[in-house]
Amino acid sequence: MAAEKRPSLGDATRGRILYGGDYNPEQWPKETWHEDVRLMKAAGVNSVTLGVFSWAKLEPRPGERDFGWLDRLMDLMHENGVGVVLATPTASPPPWMGHLHPDTLPVTEDGRTEYWGGRQHFSHSSATYRRYAAAITEDLAARYGGHPALTLWHINNEYCTYDWSDEAAARFRTWLRDRYGSLDALNSAWGTAFWSQGYGDWAEIHTPRQAHYMKNPTQVLDFKRFTSDMLLECCLAERDILRLATPHIPVTSNFMPLWVGQDAWRWAEEEDVVSVDLYPDPRDPLGAQQGALVQDMTRSQARGPWMLMEQAAGPVNWRGVNHPKPRGLNRLWSLQSVARGADAVCFFQWRQSRQGAEKFHSGMVSHAGEEGRTYQEVKRLGAELARISGEVTGSHSLSDIAVLHDWHAWWAGAQDGRPSTRVDHADVLKAWHRALWEAHLATDFAHPDHDLTAYKLVVVPQLYALTDAAVDNLLAYVRQGGTLVSGFLTGVADQDDRVRPGGMDARLRELFGIRTLHEWWPLEEGETADCDGFRGTLWSEEIEKADDSTTEAVYKGGELDGLPAVLRRGRAWYLSTLPEPGALRDLLGRIAYDAGARPVLDGLPDLVEAVRRGDLLFVLNHGRDAVTVPVPGTHHDLLTGTTFRDEVVLGRRDVVVLRS
Known part of the structure; x- marks a missing residue:
């Protein structure tokens, strides 16, 4: 039987780039709504997101509904040619819910309850929360599923809630039963023979709350997996309600960029539209590279066009010092997203708030109003997006290079008690992507289990934990003629965070030409390792090479003098240190060139x-x-x-x- 055809971002865009942002008219008197529409039309806004944080307004008391204000807004948007991305409001439950149902509130690692007054104050494992979330979602779908303004459903907002409560513990035990089947299998996977942690009854297992000393690493790893899965369950419950009522309307839920708590590969498979929020620091000289990384990753998760759900038109409000965007930067970064596959360019938010925690977070209409620089730049951008919409939407280009990333490897490698707390998975990933970006080489991202055969070069910045299937996939890629470059601390452990014999998977050691990995030599803050032609940072290793491998660079001086720093066996390369940025750029650029990967243009200036x-x-x-x-x-x-x-x-x- 053929797979069911699901709606896509193209069904929402209809050949145009969606342009607009979060609109929170409930914060403003009704006369402001008509002024907003005038300014939206002048700026080329064709899409707004409604209802993201409106649960208390929509359901002021349990079971009551107040849809009148939203009815008027949906009609107003339609009358003025503005489509609506309608959100389920479930990211921020009303105060009455936590007051009447304390089981809906999340609990922190040290046992403190998180109360209402902010947002994301819900327990993903609470049956009560899920029941109320389903009810409001059903009623929204029933009321607005046929409204002509509706173009897209937006579920919740930036799922990011951890919960160590008793509710979560009960669900955790169920999740573990499903994963392992028996306590014997769990005890083996968790290595509970260490420190007398053997479990004899499922009831003894709790969420990994605050402990006297370091926690069981695999228990923590499974808790991170469980958290991602529970949040996804919440999302899918709402998605299924919306799909049943409106099978023709695409559904999304916005990711935070490279957020550690959510396996975005798995989530993306469940979404009709992959969307992300992106807030590089305008003062960061690498802000454009950070944007490119997130855009490349999101496009790869979407396998085509994607949605920039949120960005800032000016300053944010959550950094220590919040700088505005200089002239032209908002336009530049917005068009960078379009270049890398975005078919929707949206902001948080439309009109800058006058009250609340985000009143100093910018809007498309800032406190300066219509005459302000921010709105004037928003108008220019809207006009330019309209000029290119017909020629860009729906198109997609593949790259010659894939960067491998996996959340489970990240989670496993981020445990306490590791050789160096200075080694951060996300920082290493950014360093490798930066090197390729500065070499003007286009990149996709891929999971280590994905089919890699279309790529001329695959780079592995760091994948601490790899399944046997993932290792086999990398070996097959090289056997079939691909070029593979790996960084240090790759293939150290299996999926249970069990260290592989020899400190690295034996098949990978053979692939890279490593006879013995004797010791890891992490580097202190400010310490470097001199190598042939460059300096290594962060890490170094005592490696004995195999006879048929080639040393491309050696350590010079110190305990590792003369030992391999960069090793190659055929088309497989291994970097046992992190070269300084320029050196990593030059090395990866040379390897890419030899593999047949080229920049889009030759002779590009820096930046x-x-x-x-x-x-x-x-x-x-x-x-x-x-x-x-x-x-x-x-x-x-x-x-x-x-x-x-x-x-x-x-x-x-x-x-x-x-x-x-």
Whole structure:
């Protein structure tokens, strides 16, 4: 039987880039709503998200419904040609729920209850919470499923709740029974022979609350898996209600970028539309690279176009010092997202709040109002997105390079008691992606179990824990002619965080030409390891090479003098240290070139990126100075109507979208 065809982002966009953001009109008097519509139309806004944090407004008392205000807003949006992404409000339960039902409140690791007054104050394991969430979702679907303004469903918001409560403990035990089947299997997986932790009754198992000393690492690993699964259960319960009522309307739930608590590979498989919130620091010189990483990852999870659900039009309110975006940066980063596959460019939020915890978080209409720089830049961006919509939406380009990432490997490698707390999975991932980005090489992301045969180069920044199937997949990729580059602390443990004999999977040691991995030598803050032509940071290793492997760089001086720092066996490379940024860029760039991977354009200046999406070429200048970029041939810029021959002049933070 053929698989059921699900709606996609294309069903919501209908050939245009969705442009708009979270709209919270319940914070404003009704006369402001009509002013909002006027400003939206002037700015080219064609989509707003309603209801994200409106549960107390929609259900002021248990079982009561107040939909009148939302009826008027849905009609108002439709009358003015603005589509609605309608949210279930379940990220922020009303105060009455926690007051009447304390079992719906999450509990922290040290046993403290988290109360209402903020948001995300719900226990994902609470049957009471789930019952109320299902009821409000059913009623929203019944009332608005046929409304002509509805284009997309948005479930909850930034799922990120941990819970160590008794409710969660009961669900955890059920989850563990399903995973292991027996206490003997659990005791084996958790290694409970250590420190007298053997369990003789399921009732003895709790969530890994505050302990006197270090906790059982595999129990903590399973708790992270359980948390991701419980949050996904909540999401799927609402999704299934919406799909039953409106099978033609796509459904999404927004990810936070590279958030540790959510296995986004698994979540993405369950969504019609993959969406993400993205907030690089405008003062960060690597902000564009952080954006590129998240965009590449989200596009890869979506396997095509995706939705930028939230970004800031100006400053945020949650950093220690919250800087505005300089002129042009909002446009630049928005178009960078489109270049990397976004078919929706949205903000939190439309109008900047005057009260509440986020009143200093920017909006598309800032406190300065219509005459403010933020809104004027929003208008320009809306006009430019409209110019390119018809030529860009729905298109998708694959890269020659895949970067491997897995949340389970991240969780396992982030335990207490490891060789160095300075080694952070996300930081290592960013360092490798930065090297490829600065070498102007386009990248996809992939899970270690994915089919990798289409890629000329696969890089593994760090995958501490690998299943046997994942190891076999990497071996098969190299056997079939692919080039593989791996960083340190890869393949150390299996899926239960059980260290592999020899400190690294034997098949991987053979692949990379490592006879013996004698010792890990982590580096202190500020300490480096001198190597041939570069300095290593963060980590080093005492490796004895196999006879048929090639040492590409050695350590110079110290205890590791003369030992391999970079090792190669055929098309498989192993880096036992983290080269400084320029050295890692040059090394990966050389390996990529030899593997047949090329930049989109040759001769790109620093801080300029060229990204191809379908038939269009985006060239973006992330620098503060004007640059001239060689682009052979004749090209037409869709943003300005300008024709360029053989070169493009880009001003500060400028962008062109070229059609040949």
